[in-house]
Amino acid sequence: MRAILLDRPEVVAGAGPTLAAAGVADRVQVVGGDFFAAVPAGGDAYALGAVLYDWDDDQCVTILDNCRRAMGEGGRLLIAEIVIPPGDGPTTGRCWTSTSWWSSAAAPARRTSTGGCWRRRGCA
Ligand SMILES: C[S@@+](CC[C@H](N)C(=O)[O-])C[C@H]1O[C@@H](n2cnc3c(N)ncnc32)[C@H](O)[C@@H]1O
DSSP states (O other): OOEEEEEOHHHHTTOHHHHHHTTOGGGEEEEEOOTTTOOOSOOSEEEEESOGGGSOHHHHHHHHHHHHHHSOTTOEEEEEOOOBOSSSOOOHHHHHHHHHHHHOSOOTTOOOOBHHHHHHTTOO
16 A cells, blocks of 8 residues: 655655654655645545544535545545544543644634534534
């Protein structure tokens, strides 16, 4: 399997040592870019991990449109997001999103929510 890692140029600039340590550097092409503009074309599968929760609906549609445009016939889109269960109990997801929230200067539209909310919206 081969992969393309897309992230902001300033982020992927530091990816080399991590990919090498994981033993996958020869199978991963690193691309600096902007998923609001375009994503690399021709992949069999596109994976968005902890990406969509950061953006509002219109921005998510742009990202998803760009994935759809880039993939070939039969392409697949894999989305991995944290779902926080209902209630106020401690969970890894609640902890993660709380710390992420406070550490981010650009969090205009966080959408990580309770499992109940996502279920109501038919997303889980
Ligand atoms: C919460 S992190 C998730 C990173 C990775 N997918 C993971 O699961 O560890 C969201 C990522 O989106 C990247 N990102 C933000 N805006 C971007 C853009 N316009 N184009 C490409 N990547 C972007 C950030 O640099 C960050 O690495």
